[in-house]
Amino acid sequence: MRPAWLEINLSAIADNVSNLKTVLGPQREIIAVVKADGYGHGVLPVSQVALNAGARMLAVAMVEEALELTQAGLQAEVLILSATPRQAAATIVEYGFHAPLTDMAGAQALSQAAQEQHRPANVHIKVDTGMHRLGVAAEEIADYCATIKSLPGLAIRGIFTHFASSSSDPQFTLAQLGSFKKVTAQAEAALGYSIPLKHCANSGAIVRYPESWLDAVRPGALIYGIPRNPGGVYMPTMRQAVTLRANISCVKPIEAGAGVGYGLTWTASQDTQIALLPVGYADGYDRLLSNNADALLRGQRVPVVGAVSMDCTIIDVGAIAGAGVDEEVVLVGQQGDENITVAEIADRCDTVIQEVVSRFSPRLPRVYTHDPGDVRVKELELVDSGQQ
Ligand SMILES: Cc1ncc(COP(=O)(O)O)c(C=O)c1O
Numbered sequence: 001m002r003p004a005w006l007e008i009n010l011s012a013i014a015d016n017v018s019n020l021k022t023v024l025g026p027q028r029e030i031i032a033v034v035k036a037d038g039y040g041h042g043v044l045p046v047s048q049v050a051l052n053a054g055a056r057m058l059a060v061a062m063v064e065e066a067l068e069l070t071q072a073g074l075q076a077e078v079l080i081l082s083a084t085p086r087q088a089a090a091t092i093v094e095y096g097f098h099a100p101l102t103d104m105a106g107a108q109a110l111s112q113a114a115q116e117q118h119r120p121a122n123v124h125i126k127v128d129t130g131m132h133r134l135g136v137a138a139e140e141i142a143d144y145c146a147t148i149k150s151l152p153g154l155a156i157r158g159i160f161t162h163f164a165s166s167s168s169d170p171q172f173t174l175a176q177l178g179s180f181k182k183v184t185a186q187a188e189a190a191l192g193y194s195i196p197l198k199h200c201a202n203s204g205a206i207v208r209y210p211e212s213w214l215d216a217v218r219p220g221a222l223i224y225g226i227p228r229n230p231g232g233v234y235m236p237t238m239r240q241a242v243t244l245r246a247n248i249s250c251v252k253p254i255e256a257g258a259g260v261g262y263g264l265t266w267t268a269s270q271d272t273q274i275a276l277l278p279v280g281y282a283d284g285y286d287r288l289l290s291n292n293a294d295a296l297l298r299g300q301r302v303p304v305v306g307a308v309s310m311d312c313t314i315i316d317v318g319a320i321a322g323a324g325v326d327e328e329v330v331l332v333g334q335q336g337d338e339n340i341t342v343a344e345i346a347d348r349c350d351t352v353i354q355e356v357v358s359r360f361s362p363r364l365p366r367v368y369t370h371d372p373g374d375v376r377v378k379e380l381e382l383v384d385s386g387q388q
Pocket residue numbers: 033081162201202203204218219220221222354
């Protein structure tokens with residue numbers, strides 16, 4: 001195996017889901033967001049563990065991701081979050097996926113596919129309450145529902161919206177929530193029945209606004225244990241599941257005044273030792289981390305020096321006597337008492353935590369672990385993942 005890999009602790013994911021379930025209480029469902037290959041963690045193992053730990057449904061971004069789950073043999077309700085192309089309507093109905101209703105043409109295509117196949121099209125009405133991304137405008141929902149009511153074959157399983165800034169703007173988030181509640185009542189009045197699953201909360205809203213939990217919540221970050229600066233009152237106990245590890249591929253002395261890496265962006269201020277790690281930006285270890293991150297060696301922080309290149313990153317190990325080839329270094333995650341969180345990496349790259357993990361490339365092998373004796377995960381036969 002390549003001497004650089006992502007270790008995913010599935011016990012952490014199981015705990016994160018079941019701790020969240022405890023916080024939410026028995027009457028609220030969890031829709032585990034596993035799009036983008038389970039936020040880079042590996043969609044199949046993550047999905048299985050999340051379902052076993054109490055998630056009711058899985059959510060992905062696109063039809064292809066939903067098919068991957070079904071074709072691997074996973075038995076679960078799968079919600080597609082992004083707009084689905086009209087040509088995908090037949091596939092959505094055939095496999096029983098839950099699709100978002102975002103416009104009239106999409107509703108008509110799903111209704112037609114449902115009639116052709118003599119089976120219902122599972123749909124969730126997507127409402128735009130102010131993010132101005134996807135969904136039917138809040139003010140148009142009553143008319144929209146009055147029209148789709150007459151389309152045969154649509155089984156309206158849910159209604160949902162998405163928050164624009166649940167972690168940073170309470171006023172706007174609560175206004176969106178207020179609008180969603182109002183619109184949901186209008187939709188139900190127009191349809192003449194109650195919609196079973198009303199959902200809007202992502203991780204940021206889950207930890208801050210219990211009033212947003214409604215019938216179900218849609219956590220992504222929370223189930224991987226990566227939220228930044230949580231600040232929420234309803235924070236379940238949570239552990240980061242991912243660790244990026246690499247073995248040192250070479251160590252060399254370097255003299256004071258010598259430059260390192262592309263562009264020689266770092267110059268040794270004293271004689272020291274540098275070590276090469278076989279991980280680069282093509283693995284998802286961002287170039288913005290050049291001269292701007294630490295790694296962990298023997299439980300101590302050592303600096304990344306010079307530019308991160310496509311396949312390689314350099315660290316200054318002068319402070320660690322006798323650091324040698326094959327020694328294990330942690331670039332993201334815990335080693336000893338030190339911890340480099342995904343949130344720290346996101347801060348250093350001025351981005352969101354979701355981007356850091358979802359950009360870990362397939363080139364990095366995923367190695368699945370669990371806590372010693374954790375039978376929930378140990379006895380799980382990972383579906384078709386090829387790894388454990
Ligand atoms: C519609 C929708 N719901 C829920 C989530 C989960 O968000 P988070 O990772 O912040 O929990 C996402 C993520 O992008 C999303 O697009």
